[in-house]
Amino acid sequence: MKMTGAQMILDGFVKEGVEVMFGILGGAILPLYDTFPQFPQLRHILTRHEQGAAHAADGYARASGKVGVCLATSGPGATNLVTGIANAFLDSVPMVAITGQVTRPLIGKDAFQETDITGITLPITKHNYLVLETQALPRIVKEAFHLARTGRPGPVLIDVPRDVFTEEVEYQYPRQLDLPSYRPVFRGHPAQIRKAAKLLDEAERPVIIAGRGVIVSGAYDELRQLAETAQVPVITTLLGISSFPESHVLSCGMLGMHGTAHANLAASETDLIIAVGMRFDDRATGTVSTFAPRARIIHIDIDPAEIGKNVRVDVPIVGDVRNVLTEINKLITPAERVEWLEQIDEWRRQHSSSQIRESESVLPQYVVDQIREVTDGKATIVTGVGQHQMWAAQHYRYDHPNILISSGGLGTMGFGLPAAVGVQVARPDSTVWCLDGDGSFQMTIQELATIAQERLPVKVAIFNNGYLGMVRQWQELFYGKRYVATPLAGPDFIKVADAYGIAGARATRRDEVTSVVRQAMSEPGPFVIDFQVEPEENVYPMIPPGASLAQLMFDPKREGVRQ
Amino acid sequence: MARHTLVALVEDRPGVLNRMASLCRRRGFNIESIAVGHTETPRISRMTIVVEGTSTMVEQLRKQLDKLVVTTKVSDITGEDIVARELALIKVKATSTTRSEIMQIVDIFRAGIVDVASDSVTVEVTGDEDKVDSLLRLLHGFGIREVARTGRIAVTRGVSVLAAMEKATPSRVRRQKQP
DSSP states (O other): OEEEHHHHHHHHHHHTTOOEEEEOOOGGGHHHHHTGGGOTTSEEEEOSSHHHHHHHHHHHHHHHSSOEEEEEOTTHHHHHHHHHHHHHHHTTOOEEEEEEEOOGGGTTTTOTTOOOHHHHTGGGSSEEEEOOOGGGHHHHHHHHHHHHHSSSOOEEEEEEEHHHHHOEEEOOOOSSOOOTTOOOOOSOOHHHHHHHHHHHHHOSSEEEEEOHHHHHHTOHHHHHHHHHHHTOOEEEOTTTTTSSOTTSTTEEEEOSTTSOHHHHHHHHHOSEEEEESOOOOHHHHSSGGGSSTTOEEEEEESOGGGTTTSSOOSEEEESOHHHHHHHHHHHOOOOOOHHHHHHHHHHHHHTOOSOOOOOSSBOHHHHHHHHHHHHTTOSEEEEOSSHHHHHHHHHSOOOSTTOEEOOOSSOOTTOHHHHHHHHHHHOTTSOEEEEEEHHHHHHSGGGHHHHHHHTOOOEEEEEEOSBOHHHHHHHHHHSTTOOTTOBOOOOOHHHHHHHTTOEEEEEOSHHHHHHHHHHHHHOSSOEEEEEEBOTTOOOOSBOOTTOOTTOOBOOTTSTTOOO | OEEEEEEEEEEOOTTHHHHHHHHHHHTTOOEEEEEEEEOSSTTEEEEEEEEEEOHHHHHHHHHHHHHSTTEEEEEEOTTSOEEEEEEEEEEEEOOTTTHHHHHHHHHHTTOEEEEEOSSEEEEEEEEOHHHHHHHHHHHHTTOEEEEEEOOOEEEESSSOHHHHHHHHSHHHHHHOOOO
16 A cells, blocks of 8 residues: 555554644644644644643653654754753653654755754654655654663654655555664563572661652552562652652652652661662762762663663662562562661651741742642642752652652753643543742743643642742852842733633732632633742752762751751 | 773664764763774674773763664673784885885884885784884884874684674574665
C-alpha cells in the first residue's frame, strides 16, 4: 500500500498507542497537520508556545507512563521545543518530538525558518533523526518510540523535511526492531544481587534512597516490601516523592538541599545506602566529597553510566529497578532495627519541619497544607520551579503513587502550567492542582488559553510573593540582602484569568485560604487562586550550597528549634 | 592523569563521528587523536580515540560513549597488551648536501622516503608516538615544512576480546536494513 510520509507517521503513532499530541503548526509541518482528519482517533491539543507543547507532552508522559508526543514546525518552532526536550532528558521522561524541516533541496542553504535542530538537540536527546529518505520513516518512527520508552526513558526527536511528509512511497510498518547496538540491561547480575542482600543483612544503620526510577518501573510494592521486611527507612529524592507513602512509619521524606532534617542526618550517619533508581544529583547529595562518609553504597540503576558517576559505589547493580528489587526481596531476611529507627525518630522530633507557625498572613506552607486537607491528599500536584516547589514537596504528604509532577534536573521555571495541561489530559477524572510561583507562572502564562480552550479543570494556586523568591532567598542569605532584579510587579492574576475566561479568587489572609481552596474545588472548570503569601518567607531547612548534608540551616523565625 | 586509548565499534552512518566527538566535548575531554576506518564487518567502523584523564574520568566517558545508540561496544584498552601504531608523513627541507644525512636517519628509523623534490623530501614513518616524536626531533634541525599524523590505531595482542565480539556482530548487522 502507498502512503505519504505524513500518513506513515500518524499510522505509526496509532500503532504505538498514541492517543494525544501537543503542538503548534507552521509551514514546514503543515502537511502533517493536514493529514489529521484522516486519523480521527488521534487528539491534538494546540498549545500557545512550543515550550508549552513539550512540557505538556512531558507532564502527560509522567502521569500516564506512556510516551508523550509533541509537534512543532521548523526554525523557531523547533528551537522553542528545546527547553522542554532538555527538561525531559534530565528527568528521563519518554517523549517523541516531531519537527518540520525545510524541503530537502533547501537543507543547508539557510532557507527561511531553517535550523539545524538535530545538531542543536544532539546533547539533550536520547537519540535523534533527520529523515532524508521517506522509505526510512516507518523504521525511524518505530525505533523512536522504542528508544523513548525502554531502558532509561528519554526524548527522541525526528526532524522531517516538508517534502518527506508529502512524498508517497510503498508502506509497511516494520514488525521487528533493528537496533543492534541498543541493548539495555533489565536483569540485575545475580552475584551482585546476592552481595547486596548480604550487605543489607550485615548493616546496622541502612537507608534506602528512592528516586524516579521506582516510579518509572512501577516498583512501589517491591520497594515497600524491601523496606518493611528489612526495616529500612526510606528517603526519597525530589523526583522520588510519591514512590513510597510519606505517612508510612519508615518514611523519612525528602533528601537534599531542602529535604527534611532527619532524612539528611540519616543519610549522613548511615552505614549502608541502597540507592534505587536515582542518580546522586548535587542538590540531593550536598558536597559529594563529604556525602555519607561512613556508608557503603549499593546503586541500582538501569543506566550503567550513572553508576560511579558522582559517588563511589561498592555494589553496582545495572537493571530495571522492579526486577532487581524483586530478586533482592527473595534473599533478604527480616530484621529489627529498633535503635536506628529510634535515632531517626529523635531527629524527626528535634527538627520537626512539618509544623507550620501561627500567622495572620498567608504562609505558603499553610496553603499547601490546606490544599492537602481539602483534596484529601489525593490530588496530583504539578509544580513550577522555585520556593513554592519546595513547599509543595515538603508539605503535601504524598501517600499515593506518582502524584507529584515536577521539574527536577533542569529546574525549569514555567514547567508547571503546561505540564498540568498534559497531566489533566492523561488523568481526566483526577483532581489536578498546579502550584506555581508568580515568577514561574509568568514564564508560560499563555497556556491559560490552552486550558480554557480545552476546558481542562486544572486548579492553579499562585504563591504570589512579588519576588523571584528562591533567588531572593539566596540574595538574603548569601548576597548581603541585595535584592537585585528579584522584585516583580503585578499583574493582577485574577483579571488575567478572567480575560482568558477562567474564574479566580484571591486570598490575602490566613483565614481566607481554606475557603478559596474549597471554592476552586466546587468549580467544575479551571480556577486560578492568587495567594498573596508572606513576601520574604524562606524555605527551610536548607543546606547551603557547598556544604554537607549535616550542616542544616533552620528557620530562625521558629521557636524551640535548635540552630 | 594518564593517556587512555579507547576503541569503539560504531555503526557506519552519517553523523556518528559528530555524536562521538560532541559527547567528548560535552563531558570536558580534549581528544588527542581520533582515527576512524572500516572494519572486517560491513557497516561497522572502528574508532580509536586517545584522551587524557584519570581512570575514573575515562571510565565515565567510556560508559557515556557506550550508551549512544550508534555504538556497539566501547573498550578502554589502555592497560592491556596492545599493538599501537600511527603513521606520519613529514616533509623536510633538503639540499644536495643534507639529503644523504636525512636518508641515513630515515634508515635507522626504518622509515621511507616517499617523495623527493629539488629542495625537500617527504618521509613516511610508522610506529608508536614515541618513535614518530623522536624522528621529528632529529629531523627538526633540517627544517620541517609540513607534518601529517594519523593518530593512534591499536589492536590487542593475541586472541582479542574485540575480535571475538566482532564475530558475534555479523548476524545482527546483517539484519540491519539501511535506508
